[in-house]
Every structure is written in C-alpha cells, then in structure tokens.
Amino acid sequence: MTQQSVGTAGVKNNVNESVSGSWKRARRNGLGALYRKEMADHIKGRRFLIILLLVAVTTAAGIYGAATGMKDALEADSHFVFLKLYTTGGSSVPSYVSFMALIGPFVGLMLGFDAINSERSNGTLGRLLAQPIYRDNVIIGKFLAGTVLIAILTTASSILTGAAGFLTTGLLPSGEELARVFVYIICTILYICFWLSVAIMFSVFCRHAATSALASIALWVIFAVFVSLLAGFFAGVIYPVETDYQKAVNALANYNCQLYINRMSPYYLYTEAVSSILNPAIRSVNAVTVSQLVGAISGYLPFTQSLMLVWPHLFGLASLTMLAFLISYVKFMRQEIR
Amino acid sequence: MTEKDEMIVLSGLTRRYGNKTAVDHLNLKVKKGEVFGLLGPNGAGKTTTILMLLGLTEPDEGYAMIDGINCTRNAMEVKKITGYLPDNVGFYPDMTGRENLRFTGRLNGLNEKEIDPKIDELLERVGMTQAADQKAGTYSRGMKQRLGIADILMKDPRVIIMDEPTLGLDPEGMKEFLHLIRQLAEEDGRTILVSSHQLYQIQQICDRVGIFVQGRMIACGTIPELGTALVRENHYALELETQPLDDRLLGFLSGIGGVKNIRREGARLIIESDKDLREQVMSYLYENHYVPTHFRQKGGDLDEIYSSYFEHEEEEAHRHDTAKRGHGRREK
Known part of the structure; x- marks a missing residue:
C-alpha cells in the first residue's frame, strides 16, 4: 500500500518535471519559496527603511556634490560631462562614486549579517531543514534575495543621479557614457555583493548577530583604512626610499609594492576600477614612467580599452565574492543543526 | 509484526563526537500508529538520534529507516513524510502564524490553491484560529507549540x-497538548516518536517507551513490562504502614527469608527483599489483627523505573569503564 503510493508520487513528479521548467523545479526544492520569503522579509523589515534612507542620502549627497563641483570640473575638461556627474565632488562634499564606495558595504552588511545565526537563535533552522528542501538552497536563497535587492537599489540610485544631472544640465548622455555607467553599476553590485557574502559568512560562523555584525564592520574598517596604511609601511620596509640613492633605485618598486598590497583590499580594487571606467582620461592603472610616455598622444581611451583596464579588477571582485560565499557555503553544509 | 508495519527502524545506529559516543549501537523498531517515548536525561543522545532520523546528522555506523527509506541516503524522501517538532520550536517573529504556515506549505511544494484552506483547517484543529494573524514573535510557548503541530x-x-515537546508548558496547556498528540496517533494513524525527560507526561500517552542513557537504550517496552523487568532483575521493595506498628511485626518481617533490608521512612516501613512478600505479609497482618493503612509494592510507575534504571546504569557504566568498554550489555 505504502509502496504503491510512493510509486505513483514518483511518476507524478516525473511528469511535472518534463512539463515544467526550471522555476517549477526550483519551487519543488524550496529555492523559490525561500527566495520569496527572504525578499518579503527584507522589504517588510524595518531594517530596509534604514537601508533605503542610507541609499537616498548617499544619492542626494552625490547629486549635491556634483552640482557644486561641476562648474570647476567643466572648466578643466568639458568632455564626458555626463560621467562627471558621478565622479565630481564639491569642495566639502565627496563625489557620488566615493560615497558609494564608503556607504555601499553597509548595505551589503545590513542585508546579510544575521542571515544564518538569526535562524539559529529563532529556532527556525531545525524546522526549516526538516522540510524536504536541499540544505544549500537555504543559503543560496538568502544570497540571491540579497543580490537582487542590491542590484535594484544600486541601479535605482545610479539612474536617479544620472536623471538629476540630466534634468539640471539638459545634456543627453552619449551611448559610450551609458555603457560606462552600466559597467560602473555592475562593478558596484559586485562590490556590495562581496560585502553581502562576507556578512553571510560571519553569520554562519558567529552564533550571535551582534558578533557577526561587528566582525564584518571590523573587516570593512580594515580594508578601507588600514590596508593602505600597511601598504605604505610594508613597501617602505621592503623597498626603502629614505636616502636619495634609495629613492633613485627603489621608487618604482616601492610604488608597485604599495599598489599590489592595496589591491588586496576590495575597497581599493573597487575605487580603482570605477574611477578608471568613469574617467576615460585614465590610461593606465599602474605606474607609468616618463620614458613610457614619450611620444604618447594625449587623448581619451575608448570604452573597450577602459574595460580592458578594469577587467582584472572586476574578475578579482567576483572571485573574492565567490570565495567568501564558498567558505560560508561549505561551513554551513557541514555544520551541526543545534 | 510484519516488515510493512515497521515505520521506524534503527539498526546498530552509532554516532561519535571525538571520543564521546553520543549514540551507541541503537536498535529500535516502532510500529505504524504507535506512540513511542524516548526517555532519558539531558545529553543522553536523544536529539542526535532524532537528527540522524531526519538525515541532518550522519551516523558513523548502522542505519536508520523511516517507512523503508534510508534516512541518510534519501533524506529528501524521508523529510517529505516526516514531521519534526524541534525542542524550542521557533517561528519567524516578523511573520504572522498564518504566514509562517504558508511558508512551510510552499517549502513542501503544496499547491497555492490548497494551502489556505489547509491552514484554516489546521489552525482550527490546534485551536489557534484566534491568534493566526498575530505576529509569531508575540506568541507564548504553548501557542508556539500548538502552531508547531499545525506546521x-x-x-x-x-x-x-x-x-522535548512538553518542556515549559503550563499544566492546562500540557493536558491539551498531550491530548492532541494522542489524537494524531489514534485518529489519523500517524506514528509518533516523542523524546523527553519528563516522565509523567510521556507515560500518559505512550504505547511503549525506551529508556535511553549515555547513548544506549537500556530498557524498552510497555510501562507494565518495564515494571516487571525491573522487579525481576532488581529487587522487591514493599511499602508498608500498619496500625499498630510494633516490634512484634518488625520481628516477624526481619524473620522472613529473603528480606535484605528494612528501613523506616516516617511512619512507613520499606522492606527490601529478593522475592515477592505480599501474600505472606498480608496473611500475617490479617491473622494478627493489624490494620494495613498503606500497602504497596514499589516499581510500578515510570519515575521509579526510570530512576532505578538510571542509577543502575550509572553504577554499571562506572564499573564497565574501569574494566573494558564494550557493548551488547544492552540486550537484556
């Protein structure tokens, strides 16, 4: 009797599988339901209001910065005006891009810092995993919902900034400018997703939400502030530039060493990438000697060349995101449910 | 018992954490429609056993099967037919009771159309209709427990x-809850495994119980069976209170062959012996005009069974540890 009913259920499943697409399969394994629930949780939660406020203030400040600094920037160089909306800051207000680089991580952290440990402390994890779903779908669903929200927020904020500039200046963006802004948005999404996966990673390792929040903020401070200090220090130790002779011999090596250490920080990686993609005048992200510049014609890099320049950065950010997610994934799959 | 009737089968189930063996070669069969109580002190390995049944922890040795499906290799199928109420069950505090149930329904791949009527029906059944649209964060322990059943x-x-479903429930809530559990088994024919260290509550609803200490099942059977097993293997203890209680009676009692010890607890005598004294003592009391005001053979209720097994086991485990670690002692 029982055997028979199991048999018919199996046949029904097979029919379903052949008829329906991947969405239905996702629903059966619970990924769809988990994603929906996470999304609803985020959007209905009070925390989301804080995130919205944060993004709104960032956008407003960015627009204000561009409005105040635009005149001077245009006098210096009147090409790619649309992009200057993003990169120009006023005398006291930083640009939209640097605002995002600082505030963006918080959005990721807030969306992820209690992803797993709140399930634990609420006592919902055991109940959740006793349902017929794959365990990895729990963490994938959380990451997916966070990523989609980040994508929506980032895109909305960037478009808003562009629209504000569009309204005030009346300038139409060119196709190349739009393409550059598009790559910028992708970079920003990747960057914030990195922080989301870092936050989720800490939420898997730490039992308390407060601990994981503090740990991820600490990591953010380290990357944003201390890595550049350490880079200078280590470069000075390895390639000292105290005396004139040392300066002559080690200057380039010292600079490169500093650069490479800095690039371990996703913060630096991101800022370098977006400033290169949004500023076609930047021709290289590495040190260029005077001899290399001899005979070079001053001009702007085409979009594809700029993209080539930041390709490794994009790749690096993506790998860091994957790495953090992979660690949390493996740890979560092997963890005891208690 | 035929193969088909065995809903839960554990065979040689073992789980180790480092040097500690949390579950040690556990064998158990639970019949369809039966309520089985897994009793034991905290840290006895009850939760580990349950997690292995759900495929959430992998056994080091042996296997667990539910309805003929291997719990480790085919955890998905097992989880489709098994409901699990964890100790300290929790719900998403920002979602209402109804929303929490809807989420569970979706996770189980239920049709959107059938979810809502089913939720209404189940909320009615567990008596949570009133509170269904409150946030789950405001629920009391008893309400969470009832919502857990609906879930x-x-x-x-x-x-x-x-x-541990009865932990932290007030007496009234406990009564209702136990009634609900019993109903699930009797009316719906579901097989139920309850783990607990609260003996009295479990005694009321279980068909059979297993006593579980330090990862081993040291006794298993119906409550009367366990009582007789205890009496047979251990010793008899007779509680006696008579009017009057004098030295002549004491003299007689200590004169009976097989009496090992007589001690006084208040107005009561406890007579320990290695055989049943009831007939002998009763006829003596009758012939000599004593009025028995209390006369009871100890060993009938679960608490005594449990504590006796537990003490016994501890002694033996201690002795065993010093000699040699092994198993097979459980098969009595």
Missing part, C-alpha cells in the same frame, strides 16, 4: 518526531 501537519506526515 508539522501541513505536509500531512506519516511519521511525527517531537523533541
């Missing part, structure tokens, strides 16, 4: 596993 029933399980 389990969303998937219409054949087997229900509950971990």
